[in-house]
Amino acid sequence: MTIVNVDPFMSEELFQHIWQFRLFTQSGLTTLEGDPVQIDHTGQLNRHAGPDFTGARIRIGTTLWVGNVEMHLKTSDWFRHGHQYNLQYRNVVLHVVFEHDMEGVSTHGIPVLQLQHCIPRLLLQRYKGLWQSAAYVPCAGSVQEVSSLVWTGWKDRLLIERLEQKTVLFRSWLVQTQYNWEEVCYRALARGAGSPVNGEVFLALAHSLPYKLLLRHQHDQGQLEALLFGQAGMLGMGRRAGDDIRQGDVIGGMPPDKRRNLGEDEVDLMVSNGCLSIDKGVCGKQVLPGITDIDTGTTSREKSRIIPDDYMVYLQREYAYLRHKYKLAPLDEQRWKWLRMRPASFPSMKIAAMAALLHHQRRLFSAMLDAPDVKHLESMLSVSPSDYWKTHYRFGKPVRRTSMPGRTAVHNMLINTVLPLLYMYGKEKKDAVFQEKIISFMGQLPAEDNHVMRAWKALHINAGSAGETQALLQLKQAYCEQKRCLQCAIGAKLLRSGIA
Incomplete structure (x- = not known):
């Protein structure tokens, strides 16, 4: 058996990202047996149990295969994870690995494709730079390079994500109260009145x-x-x-x-x-x-x-x-x-x-x-x-x-309590028009002023409304602080620039 050391900054998540967006040289690909490989469709990323990608279309030699793709950093991971005994992996048509670390050329008859030498070193260097960055946000040095069009679309998605996040607790109250919206609204307003210091005591008062x-x-x-x-x-x-x-x-x-x-x-x-x-x-x-x-x-x-x-x-x-x-x-x-x-x-x-x-x-x-x-x-x-x-x-x-x-306190109540609750109502009723109305309300409120927004402004990323400040708060807390650059539209754009 050949012992191979995987790049410490190469993760399965990054490897899947590289495959999903074809961030590797696709010409001249062959299996370990020497059969030419042509990728018609990489498949859909599977976030549940089973193979990593489903519904892929891979041409190996002269045969077009339609099925699943499993990915590992090392070939031996197939056996270490026990996939040879799992029936969910019987429809795998290609095993994609970063490095081949085993004798032999296949895993139970499934062709193996090694991508180690097909991935640009520049991409790995960029990812390493983001991961090791100690700046306020990982991409602080290059964040201004991303176009306003990308920023606009990403902010819209982040605002929806933040609204959804704020309604998790409200939704549990809705079930508890058998869909009594007035009671849920009363609890939400009470909790919002005391936040952040006395929020839970206000909620206890509302319960009583x-x-x-x-x-x-x-x-x-x-x-x-x-x-x-x-x-x-x-x-x-x-x-x-x-x-x-x-x-x-x-x-x-x-x-x-x-x-x-x-x-x-x-x-x-x-x-x-x-x-x-x-x-x-x-x-x-x-x-x-x-x-x-x-x-x-x-x-x-x-x-x-x-x-x-x-x-x-x-x-x-x-x-x-x-x-x-x-x-x-x-x-x-x-x-x-x-x-x-x-x-x-x-x-x-x-x-x-x-x-x-x-x-x-x-x-x-x-x-x-x-x-x-x-x-x-x-x-x-x-x-x-x-x-x-x-x-x-x-x-x-x-x-x-x-x-x-004053008005700032009223705006905070609207931003953090009232508008998320109304947005949840629109979603529960499957009323997309009402949801868009609430999102527009968020855009009509003035931008928030806090240390997070001032830090973004120092990077020349500005917000013109509460909707944008909420999006930037979500970006900082849910992506930048967690180093989720691959799931971030800005980080992914910087990572793939000039490669994809």
Whole structure:
């Protein structure tokens, strides 16, 4: 037996790619027995069990064979994989190998074609360069060489792929709820309101308060707030008196450059040098906004409790009745995270906004389906909370005015939750026109600004809409970071340039 060392950067995936796109010299091909080989059709790549390519048309000598092709880096892999005992391989008409490492010229009568010396070294060098690249994306040095036409088509495919990826969880909820689209929409919006920090806690809140229950109180925004804040454990009715605040709920740590766009009242809620500025002169102990703790040396735990105001007392009273009526069990308040967060993004503000949305739209999903354009969806989500939350970020701590999450937050909800959900609806209903409408909505939203997009821009790859930024995010996360250059239209184009 001859021992042959395979190029360490040659993989079965690359070898299959080379065969599929004919990236090898096709003239003068012969089997190990010397019979001439002409490839009429390489076959269809098989991603399931069985031979690698099916339905190939291969002319060997004077005979045209139609059947399957199996590929290995070494001839001996046929026996190492036990194909000689597998009936799925009985219709293999050609065994294609990178290197022949066995004595003899066939595998159980199946002709062997060796391609080692037919593959351009330039192709292997390019692949090695992509695989070893430590740049932001493997093809950073040559990505600008790809035409805009290739980029446009690839971005369109990536956007669809990302939409599909975002709906996996939604689809599981659809099955769980027996195709209750309104409930699924409610859960999705709740999770989206808390993402990325409090998404799962918001989802737990939604599970504890089914949408059909909230619909009974849709006419009364106060009752909606009582249910949501009560179930969230923020009314002080779900924990024992005097329970300590855990370190994970401390607010602060936002650097000065992140605070420059905050109002004076918001800055007063942030930690400065390890000290909250809510109560001037109180330093050395971090406490939550809405929590009073004047004497840092006291042993009394009562001083760490929220001091209710009139509105909180009203919500407590409403929740006490509704909790008994529906036999509700509130969440643990300590599950909510407040650290390093703008006041406008506090869970309390997101819950207030959700209550307002539920109050103004009785059938959320139906209203979204009927939206004529993306501006209508944006307006639907841009609801103002009740008056109390226009002067409070937390219970019991008034400020002159609050600021609600702006257009960027609304756009994020549309991009990551609403539009993927609507796209899934179109796919479930097999309505291609509706799906195209949702894709066009994504193209009407402004491009996202984040570190990934800034890195792409540095490579002179720009995005003019949210649809394009979502495509580039998918490219970076699902292809570049995984070194899936062979499945990437850009990577494959660069790999095959001047060869195929």
